Amino acid sequence: xxxxxxxxxxxxxxxxxxxxxxxxxxxxxxxxxxxxxxxxxxxxxxxxxxxxxxxxxxxxxxxxxxxxxxxxxxxxxxxxxxxxxxxxxxxxxxxxxxxxxxxxxxxxxxxxxxxxxxxxxxxxxxxxxxxxxxxxxxxxxxxxxxxxxxxxxxxxxxxxxxxxxxxxxxxxxxxxxxxxxxxxxxxxxxxxxxxxxxxxxxxxxxxxxxxxxxxxxxxxxxxxxxxxxxxxxxxxxxxxxxxxxxxxxxxxxxxxxxxxxxxxxxxxxxxxxxxxxxxxxxxxxxxxxxxxxxxxxxxxxxxxxxxxxxxxxxxxxxxxxxxxxxxxxxxxxxxxxxxxxxxxxxxxxxxxxxxxxxxxxxxxxxxxxxxxxxxxxxxxxxxxxxxxxxxxxxxxxxxxxxxxxxxxxxxxxxxxxxxxxxxxxxxxxxxxxxxxxxxxxxxxxxxxxxxxxxxxxxxxxxxxxxxxxxxxxxxxxxxxxxxxxxxxxxxxxxxxxxxxx
Amino acid sequence: xxxxxxxxxxxxxxxxxxxxxxxxxxxxxxxxxxxxxxxxxxxxxxxxxxxxxxxxxxxxxxxxxxxxxxxxxxxxxxxxxxxxxxxxxxxxxxxxxxxxxxxxxxxxxxxxxxxxxxxxxxxxxxxxxxxxxxxxxxxxxxxxxxxxxxxxxxxxxxxxxxxxxxxxxxxxxxxxxxxxxxxxxxxxxxxxxxxxxxxxxxxxxxxxxxxxxxxxxxxxxxxxxxxxxxxxxxxxxxxxxxxxxxxxxxxxxxxxxxxxxxxxxxxxxxxxxxxxxxxxxxxxxxxxxxxxxxxxxxxxxxxxxxxxxxxxxxxxxxxxxxxx
Numbered sequence: 069x070x071x072x073x074x075x076x077x078x079x080x081x082x083x084x085x086x087x088x089x090x091x092x093x094x095x096x097x098x099x100x101x102x103x104x105x106x107x108x109x110x111x112x113x114x115x116x117x118x119x120x121x122x123x124x125x126x127x128x129x130x131x132x133x134x135x136x137x138x139x140x141x142x143x144x145x146x147x148x149x150x151x152x153x154x155x156x157x158x159x160x161x162x163x164x165x166x167x168x169x170x171x172x173x174x175x176x177x178x179x180x181x182x183x184x185x186x187x188x189x190x191x192x193x194x195x196x197x198x199x200x201x202x203x204x205x206x207x208x209x210x211x212x213x214x215x216x217x218x219x220x221x222x223x224x225x226x227x228x229x230x231x232x233x234x235x236x237x238x239x240x241x242x243x244x245x246x247x248x249x250x251x252x253x254x255x256x257x258x259x260x261x262x263x264x265x266x267x268x269x270x271x272x273x274x275x276x277x278x279x280x281x282x283x284x285x286x287x288x289x290x291x292x293x294x295x296x297x298x299x300x301x302x303x304x305x306x307x308x309x310x311x312x313x314x315x316x317x318x319x320x321x322x323x324x325x326x327x328x329x330x331x332x333x334x335x336x337x338x339x340x341x342x343x344x345x346x347x348x349x350x351x352x353x354x355x356x357x358x359x360x361x362x363x364x365x366x367x368x369x370x371x372x373x374x375x376x377x378x379x380x381x382x383x384x385x386x387x388x389x390x391x392x393x394x395x396x397x398x399x400x401x402x403x404x405x406x407x408x409x410x411x412x413x414x415x416x417x418x419x420x421x422x423x424x425x426x427x428x429x430x431x432x433x434x435x436x437x438x439x440x441x442x443x444x445x446x447x448x449x450x451x452x453x454x455x456x457x458x459x460x461x462x463x464x465x466x467x468x469x470x471x472x473x474x475x476x477x478x479x480x481x482x483x484x485x486x487x488x489x490x491x492x493x494x495x496x497x498x499x500x501x502x503x504x505x506x507x508x509x510x511x512x513x514x515x516x517x518x519x520x521x522x523x524x525x526x527x528x529x530x531x532x533x534x535x536x537x538x539x540x541x542x543x544x545x546x547x548x549x550x551x552x553x554x555x556x557x558x559x560x561x562x563x564x565x566x567x568x569x
Numbered sequence: 570x571x572x573x574x575x576x577x578x579x580x581x582x583x584x585x586x587x588x589x590x591x592x593x594x595x596x597x598x599x600x601x602x603x604x605x606x607x608x609x610x611x612x613x614x615x616x617x618x619x620x621x622x623x624x625x626x627x628x629x630x631x632x633x634x635x636x637x638x639x640x641x642x643x644x645x646x647x648x649x650x651x652x653x654x655x656x657x658x659x660x661x662x663x664x665x666x667x668x669x670x671x672x673x674x675x676x677x678x679x680x681x682x683x684x685x686x687x688x689x690x691x692x693x694x695x696x697x698x699x700x701x702x703x704x705x706x707x708x709x710x711x712x713x714x715x716x717x718x719x720x721x722x723x724x725x726x727x728x729x730x731x732x733x734x735x736x737x738x739x740x741x742x743x744x745x746x747x748x749x750x751x752x753x754x755x756x757x758x759x760x761x762x763x764x765x766x767x768x769x770x771x772x773x774x775x776x777x778x779x780x781x782x783x784x785x786x787x788x789x790x791x792x793x794x795x796x797x798x799x800x801x802x803x804x805x806x807x808x809x810x811x812x813x814x815x816x817x818x819x820x821x822x823x824x825x826x827x828x829x830x831x832x833x834x835x836x837x838x839x840x841x842x843x844x845x846x847x848x849x850x851x852x853x854x855x856x857x858x859x860x861x862x863x864x865x866x867x868x869x870x871x872x873x874x875x876x877x878x879x880x881x882x883x884x885x886x887x888x889x890x891x892x893x
Contacts, residue, residue, distance in 0.1 A: 213701075213704075214701065215702075215705060215785075217701075217784060217785065221782075221784065222782045223782035223783065237866060237867070326786075327862040327863055328774050328778045328781070328861070328862045328863030329862040329863075330608070330612060330780075330859070331611065331860070334612040334613055338613065393862060395775060395861065395863070395864060398864075398865060399863075399864075399865055549865075549866055549867065550785050551785055551786045551865075551866040552865070552866075553785045554783040554786055
């Protein structure tokens with residue numbers, strides 16, 4: 069694989085909207101926006117990825133720290149508006165002309181004027197009283213009432229507050245308020261050597277260990293100019309698919325459980341346990357920690373193709389039982405459809421996008437190893453819970469095909485090319501940077517890192533697909549009924565921790 | 570009948586009534602445990618054992634009693650009303666004996682009203698908490714109840730037509746004397762209707778899911794979310810008793826064999842027969858649940874309306890399809 073082409077262009081703030089619009093019109097996707105606090109200035113990097121050519125284009129905009137104002141891109145890209153709000157909360161960079169310049173990451177008890185990601189932020193000050201109430205849009209009319217749920221839930225799930233405006237049981241509007249789990253992960257990366265930051269990347273989102281670690285390693289390797297052997301890349305691809313498998317199987321079971329069909333959940337749970345034990349054999353850890361490392365990967369054993377094929381048959385049988393059950397099929401069909409247009413406008417990723425008919429998959433569009441011909445990208449049209457269920461069921465078969473294709477001729481053992489054999493590239497005036505794009509099981513994960521001359525990380529920006537997909541959930545739910553919310557939520561299964569770093 | 574015989578009969582009836590209250594009170598959590606155990610085994614899990622509900626109740630009773638701020642006497646008395654009505658029903662309906670001294674109260678309408686009283690008390694308690702979940706649960710429970718209560722009344726009424734009395738004891742005694750009546754169209758239709766509403770009234774799948782932790786899908790659990798400690802224990806215990814009573818009613822209306830009349834000697838047999846019947850019904854219900862999913866909330870009225878139609882047909886059949 070030749071490394072993907074990445075170009076960086078310095079633009080001034082005034083030219084930014086025009087350049088960004090040209091890139092977006094050319095079919096590029098805004099994959100990541102990261103602010104940086106350089107010694108003398110604030111700098112914002114807009115990373116655009118082109119799905120057809122795998123070209124990556126960066127726009128660098130330098131902002132005066134005394135008057136940090138940027139023209140907002142929210143008018144031409146919805147995700148850009150969310151990135152800008154995040155940037156405003158963490159760096160204090162003001163998006164000028166933003167239609168909804170409200171707080172996103174920092175809740176109202178965070179002190180005003182304190183921006184935690186700035187270099188001179190210092191330790192967090194005391195949290196004060198909430199600076200004003202959080203304004204939920206009030207829906208008014210006869211019989212309209214509000215149901216507040218969370219952030220503490222009856223089940224073992226992550227914290228999120230959901231405010232339903234309902235008439236009877238029909239949802240008129242849903243507001244999801246997240247960002248209860250801000251841990252300052254990106255700040256923790258800063259100053260570490262990349263090898264010391266790998267355990268951190270493994271813990272960005274507990275169920276996406278391989279996805280985030282791999283994206284981080286790819287970014288660091290690109291920044292350091294390290295080439296990873298094709299065999300090691302294939303080993304990484306195996307681990308990535310194993311992660312997809314166990315998560316998809318878990319969620320198919322959870323979806324059945326949410327419609328009260330617990331025996332299907334028990335059966336999916338049985339298959340999940342087989343997969344977790346397989347994970348433990350392959351990496352020594354049930355959640356695949358320690359499998360991917362800088363410059364390579366470790367495989368203790370190679371997954372047995374026959375075992376995987378029997379798992380595939382098992383899953384196919386349980387899926388057929390689920391969809392053949394009239395009540396289960398009735399609960400799934402037509403529930404909370406997300407239109408293709410809405411998915412495209414919001415920049416939805418992963419199985420959520422594919423279930424709504426968007427043919428996007430970073431394994432094909434931004435490959436780190438060539439998976440053809442085993443790779444297939446299933447898509448559906450309806451965008452409802454059933455489509456999301458079916459897409460994930462089909463991806464299980466596709467993943468097993470990929471793993472079985474990759475394991476042919478792969479040997480167990482550790483392969484590593486770290487530290488890089490070649491000396492790092494000569495300083496070019498700009499800090500060494502790298503980008504990693506990986507199709508995790510939830511969707512496309514993007515990491516971008518910058519390294520100091522001594523090799524330490526000066527900035528790591530993480531974008532989990534949940535950041536793009538969360539706004540799709542309330543949209544899909546309008547018109548649905550309240551008791552269907554848990555089912556719909558599970559069919560998206562977005563990460564709270566990956567969203568709120 | 571001489572006065573002495575009559576006194577002996579009523580004494581036997583009193584013993585029988587006491588025995589059936591004790592059986593229902595002690596056995597109801599075991600029934601719930603049994604149903605959970607059946608489900609667990611069918612799903613390939615070990616299960617917690619059929620005594621687990623009793624252990625849970627013991628744990629809850631030992632906890633401190635707390636009530637949410639702003640709740641009033643309705644919230645505090647609802648568990649007592651719920652448990653009280655369940656115990657009264659357990660005493661009057663023909664569980665083990667048809668000769669209960671409270672037999673006069675074992676009227677079809679009185680029993681249906683007592684069941685409704687417990688439900689309404691809990692729904693009011695749910696509203697009293699002032700939380701969104703309490704109100705949501707109460708609203709859903711009332712929707713279900715509005716569809717369930719008429720069906721219970723109409724289907725038992727269908728059974729009462731050939732007997733000429735709405736007294737449950739009289740219906741059961743009459744069925745004992747004329748067992749062929751169980752297979753009559755009216756009886757079969759009423760049995761199906763009653764079974765469906767018993768499932769709905771007790772909050773089982775496909776209407777409600779008693780084991781869910783998803784607040785937004787709950788019906789019964791949403792109303793009782795604010796209860797804790799001994800109050801919760803009372804609610805759980807009473808709910809188990811209501812399940813036992815409804816299953817027992819279905820069992821004894823359509824298969825009354827083994828029930829004791831006025832004879833005290835038959836009482837142990839009757840108690841064992843009742844326990845066995847309810848265990849079989851409960852086990853069958855749990856086994857059926859394993860293969861079922863929960864209906865979409867808006868499909869529940871369709872199911873209940875269907876059962877009401879069956880009950881109406883049962884009444885019609887009991888008038889028009891009378892055996893010559």
